Amino acid sequence: MDRERFYAMMEGQTGLDYELYLDTATLLSLQKPFDALCNQDELQFQIVHQVEELWMKLIAYTLLDIDDYMAQKNTNRVRTLFNRVHQLQDLMLQQLALLETMSPREYQQIRLALGNGSGQESPGFRVLLRMAPLLWETFQTHYLDADGKTVESIYDSAYSHDDAYVVAECLAEFDSRFQHFGYRHMQLIARSIGFGAKSLKGRSVDLLKEGVKRQFYPQLWAIRNTMTGQWGQAHGQVRDALGAA
Numbered sequence: 001m002d003r004e005r006f007y008a009m010m011e012g013q014t015g016l017d018y019e020l021y022l023d024t025a026t027l028l029s030l031q032k033p034f035d036a037l038c039n040q041d042e043l044q045f046q047i048v049h050q051v052e053e054l055w056m057k058l059i060a061y062t063l064l065d066i067d068d069y070m071a072q073k074n075t076n077r078v079r080t081l082f083n084r085v086h087q088l089q090d091l092m093l094q095q096l097a098l099l100e101t102m103s104p105r106e107y108q109q110i111r112l113a114l115g116n117g118s119g120q121e122s123p124g125f126r127v128l129l130r131m132a133p134l135l136w137e138t139f140q141t142h143y144l145d146a147d148g149k150t151v152e153s154i155y156d157s158a159y160s161h162d163d164a165y166v167v168a169e170c171l172a173e174f175d176s177r178f179q180h181f182g183y184r185h186m187q188l189i190a191r192s193i194g195f196g197a198k199s200l201k202g203r204s205v206d207l208l209k210e211g212v213k214r215q216f217y218p219q220l221w222a223i224r225n226t227m228t229g230q231w232g233q234a235h236g237q238v239r240d241a242l243g244a245a
């Protein structure tokens with residue numbers, strides 16, 4: 001096939017309304033020019049990162065709305081928007097798999113072009129890290145403190161599957177998927193550069209294992225432990241086998 005002809009088509013610029021509205025001319029010029037790519041995997045590498053940034057932008061934007069709706073205790077809106085966030089997080093996870101179709105050797109060529117850039121500099125990641133604790137403050141003020149509730153009461157002693165519980169579970173789901181991204185990203189690193197390697201800032205990749213343990217809402221994880229511990233006290237830590245007389 002005639003590469004040059006198809007390269008030109010991939011850049012668009014017919015001036016039709018579809019292109020104007022989506023500003024595809026700008027969008028499709030945000031990757032390196034075809035003749036500047038270091039190998040055939042680099043376009044994928046750049047696009048996957050760019051798409052992930054777009055999803056994180058949309059997640060952050062949606063979380064602002066969620067925060068407003070939590071302050072209004074509009075739980076239906078909160079649930080619907082959290083559903084969107086959770087689906088976006090799933091997409092982010094799935095898309096990491098694309099980079100596993102890149103050979104370690106070709107990634108090493110791409111790496112030469114990355115300077116000392118680090119995922120920790122990702123604007124999307126940074127804004128999400130800042131927002132997550134603020135969401136908890138809003139939840140605590142409006143769904144717990146305002147009604148004299150606690151995490152313990154909504155999960156256990158006064159459990160009724162109420163709005164506060166439903167929103168808490170949305171937050172737990174957000175936290176869980178964020179952790180899941182961390183695990184998935186670790187697998188990607190193992191596949192491409194290997195653990196034991198050093199990052200482009202010279203730091204040990206092993207340090208990322210600490211980040212994977214990050215919990216935005218430790219209260220929501222702790223309540224499960226507490227409840228199971230109490231269950232063990234009431235019913236025995238080790239139970240008889242079902243077949244025992």
Ligand code: HEM
Nearest residue numbers: 049052099118119120122125189192193199201203205211
């Ligand atoms: C082959 C592909 C990839 C490799 C080899 C890789 C490697 C790494 C390494 C070595 C670090 C640690 C950096 C440091 O110490 O400063 C890191 C951090 C990070 N990377 Fe990647 N990465 C890849 C793809 C991606 C993609 C597609 C994303 C999408 C957003 C991403 C997001 C991040 C984030 C957010 C961090 C910071 C994590 C934290 O601090 O907990 N990475 N990555």
